[in-house]
Amino acid sequence: MSEGSVSAAAVEEGAKKSGICWLTLDRPRLAWHAWHDGAIYLVSGGAEQELPGLESLDRVTVTLRSKDNGARLAEFEATVEKVDQAAASDAVAVLAKERLNAPDSEHLPERWARESIVWRLTPQV
Known part of the structure; x- marks a missing residue:
C-alpha cells in the first residue's frame, strides 16, 4: 500500500486490534504499542524495547498486521515525536496498562x- 491509500479509520481499527506494529x-x-487519542504510543530504552534509530527520525513507516493471519492491514507514514511524559500522563497510563509481564507494573x-522514552507516532493519512 502506498502512503495515502489507507484511511484513518483503517489505521485506527488495525492499531486497536493489535498491540504490535512493525517500524522500518x-x-x-x-x-508493542497502545493506540490513544489518534496516535500510536510506544516506549523504548532502559528495560523496554530497543528501537535503534527512532530518535533521529522525523517520520517512520509503520506496518500493522492481522493477529489472526499476519496479513498486512495498513502501512503508512507517521510523524515521530518524543513525549513529555508528565504532560501526557493519560497516554502514559494507557501505555502502561497495555504493557504485559512487567516485573514492576505498578511503578512503570x-x-x-x-530511564525510557515514550514516543507518539501520528499517522499521516
Whole structure:
C-alpha cells in the first residue's frame, strides 16, 4: 500500500486490534504499542524495547498486521515525536496498562520517566 491509500479509520481499527506494529528502522522492528487519542504510543530504552534509530527520525513507516493471519492491514507514514511524559500522563497510563509481564507494573510510569522514552507516532493519512 502506498502512503495515502489507507484511511484513518483503517489505521485506527488495525492499531486497536493489535498491540504490535512493525517500524522500518535499521531493519523492520517489531514494537508493542497502545493506540490513544489518534496516535500510536510506544516506549523504548532502559528495560523496554530497543528501537535503534527512532530518535533521529522525523517520520517512520509503520506496518500493522492481522493477529489472526499476519496479513498486512495498513502501512503508512507517521510523524515521530518524543513525549513529555508528565504532560501526557493519560497516554502514559494507557501505555502502561497495555504493557504485559512487567516485573514492576505498578511503578512503570516512574521507571519510564527515569530511564525510557515514550514516543507518539501520528499517522499521516
